[in-house]
Amino acid sequence: MSDLAMSQSGELLIVTVLVESGTDAVSISARLDATRRVLAVMAEIVGNRPALVIFQAGWFDSKSHPAIKALHQYELELRRMLGETGLDRLVIAFGVDGRNGRDQLAAVLSSSGFKVVARKFHPTEDEMSPEEPLLLAEHWEAGESGYSRIAEILGHKIFIAVCYDTFGIPQLQLPRPDVDAVVCHLHLFGPRKSNYVSGDSYFARLGLAGASRQWSVPVFAAAQFLHRPIPARWPSGVLCQTDTGHARRLTYEDISLASIRESIRIRIQEGIAELRFFKLP
Numbered sequence: 001m002s003d004l005a006m007s008q009s010g011e012l013l014i015v016t017v018l019v020e021s022g023t024d025a026v027s028i029s030a031r032l033d034a035t036r037r038v039l040a041v042m043a044e045i046v047g048n049r050p051a052l053v054i055f056q057a058g059w060f061d062s063k064s065h066p067a068i069k070a071l072h073q074y075e076l077e078l079r080r081m082l083g084e085t086g087l088d089r090l091v092i093a094f095g096v097d098g099r100n101g102r103d104q105l106a107a108v109l110s111s112s113g114f115k116v117v118a119r120k121f122h123p124t125e126d127e128m129s130p131e132e133p134l135l136l137a138e139h140w141e142a143g144e145s146g147y148s149r150i151a152e153i154l155g156h157k158i159f160i161a162v163c164y165d166t167f168g169i170p171q172l173q174l175p176r177p178d179v180d181a182v183v184c185h186l187h188l189f190g191p192r193k194s195n196y197v198s199g200d201s202y203f204a205r206l207g208l209a210g211a212s213r214q215w216s217v218p219v220f221a222a223a224q225f226l227h228r229p230i231p232a233r234w235p236s237g238v239l240c241q242t243d244t245g246h247a248r249r250l251t252y253e254d255i256s257l258a259s260i261r262e263s264i265r266i267r268i269q270e271g272i273a274e275l276r277f278f279k280l281p
Helices: 028-045 067-073 075-084 165-171 200-215
Strands: 012-021 051-054 090-098 103-110 113-119 150-153 156-162 181-189 219-226 264-268 271-280
Touching (some): 028 051, 028 090, 028 264, 028 271, 051 181, 067 075, 067 103, 075 090, 103 156, 113 150, 156 165, 165 181, 181 200, 200 219
Parallel strands (some): 012 051, 012 219, 051 090, 181 219
Antiparallel strands (some): 264 271
16 A cells, blocks of 8 residues: 555545646647546556645646636546545546636536636736736636635635736735645746746745745645746745745745655656645645
């Protein structure tokens, strides 16, 4: 039996999926295949331990179509994949983008259906251009299409954030809701001095750690690293327990949660998917 199949009562396994990719033009079929490969690994190693697997924002990109349409279009296929693992306590969280990036949703899905659908609530300045502003949630606690923004999994309550939402938590001084953790779906980080956002360190220290410090809970994140290796020290599990000093001065050692086993790297069509393992007691 795998060491991951052994767990304490009430403990939730959190798996963050980081992608090392050679392209930003990834088809839906390639992402469905990558999802299938990740779930196959999970079926081999976790037994029936309760687990949440986190994929990045925009894991599925519906281009010009509404994100909610794509979400429902691939729901049955994803539920079938989850059912085929034979793990009835395995749940996935992933992002869907639509309307050419102006429509950003995240969802939490089990084999029985959606637990959460949530829309981004805190945009960057670029996303609020008067010509094509981002479609935002009604307010920061709101779910979408009748669903909640907070996932309840094995008694754990998890707040779902879409990319820059984690900056919104400290910047807006949001009061902590009744949650035990935050899951953040990030988009991508490109090489430095490229046309892509490259601030992975900035995001970890001010976004992920900022949200963790504001609410005193761990934050778990998934992201794509485009045309660059996944940084070995970049923290996809964060807990910031200091309330003094500016976040810019935090080091990775100050904020990184320890993984509970070595990461697993899987070959997928666009490159590599790296699975990192954490626990939520």
